[in-house]
Amino acid sequence: xxxINPGSVNSYIKYGNLKIxxxxxxxxxxxxxxxxxxxxxxxxxxxxxxxxxxxCPECKKQSAFIIMTREVVDEQSEYADTYIYDLQDSIHPIxxxxxxxxxxxxxxxxxxxxxxxYQSRETSATAVMSKRVIxxxxxxxxxxxxxxxxxxxQLELLPEQVDLDKPIQSLSKLLETDKxxxxxxxxxxxxxxxxxxxxxxxxxxxIEYLFILPGKIEITNSKLANKFN
Ligand SMILES: [Zn+2]
Numbered sequence: 001x002x003x004i005n006p007g008s009v010n011s012y013i014k015y016g017n018l019k020i021x022x023x024x025x026x027x028x029x030x031x032x033x034x035x036x037x038x039x040x041x042x043x044x045x046x047x048x049x050x051x052x053x054x055x056c057p058e059c060k061k062q063s064a065f066i067i068m069t070r071e072v073v074d075e076q077s078e079y080a081d082t083y084i085y086d087l088q089d090s091i092h093p094i095x096x097x098x099x100x101x102x103x104x105x106x107x108x109x110x111x112x113x114x115x116x117x118y119q120s121r122e123t124s125a126t127a128v129m130s131k132r133v134i135x136x137x138x139x140x141x142x143x144x145x146x147x148x149x150x151x152x153x154q155l156e157l158l159p160e161q162v163d164l165d166k167p168i169q170s171l172s173k174l175l176e177t178d179k180x181x182x183x184x185x186x187x188x189x190x191x192x193x194x195x196x197x198x199x200x201x202x203x204x205x206x207i208e209y210l211f212i213l214p215g216k217i218e219i220t221n222s223k224l225a226n227k228f229n
Contacts, residue, residue, distance in 0.1 A: 001066065002026075004082040010036070018080045020050075020067050025197075029086040030061030034197040039065055049080075107136040167209060171202070 008026050012019035024037045035058050043050040048070040053062050064085040097103055097111075114129035131151070138146045138154040141161040146154045175182050184191040191199070 001083045002029075002086045004065075004084060006079060009079075009082070012079065013041075015050075015067075015069065015080070017078065018069055019078050020069070020080045021065075021082050024065070024082070024084075026084060027086075028056040028058060028061070029063055029084065029088065030056055031059035033058045034194075037063065037065070043067075045069075104136065104140050107133065107140060110136050167205075171206070 004021065004024055004026055008024055009021040010023040010025060011021075013022045014020075022039055024039065025034065026037065027034050028037075033056075035056055037054040037056070039054050040052050043052050045051075049066055049068040052065050052067070054065065055062050066083045066085065068081040068083075098108055110129060110132040114126060114133050117125035117129055134151055134155075135146070138151070138158060142154060142157055145157060145161075149157075173179075175185075180189060181195075183189040184195065
């Protein structure tokens, strides 16, 4: 299940006291293209919500949409929360990283084992596999420099070997005043639909990179630190 961002709803229709989506722009769970779904009006209702289907204009596969009519998250809102059934989104992130080209295979294997032993509550095995995951990450970036060094030292050296600035710097290049994207943002050139979709992906990644990920790591760090102090 993937929540539909209200910004991705192009039009609504009335459903009792609520407004429910009629046209949604989102990624198709079948072909992964971002496209426009016009929801069928033959709703199947249940206690908490309604389910409807819509076929993707690109790949023709049917997708199910779940519209929560009972519990509106924000009580001030008259817009119903909507989800798309997307199997890939409901399974673990391991399946999403497995297809990335730059991730070492031994890291994926170690991480998958760590998840398995953690799920079976095997605490010692989880400790062993977690250490292996961290070592696999540092070995990937530090190569032979990591040999024989304690984990803390390896992590300390990591920022020297990973170009953490690169994602921001490449964005900065893209936004230079003579570049198309900059002209589009200034409305000097019209932005096409595909670019708006890519722009949304970019915003999401940027927020994730600068706020969400550092925040998550910081929170876990302080939880661990508090636990051992
Ligand atoms: Zn599709």
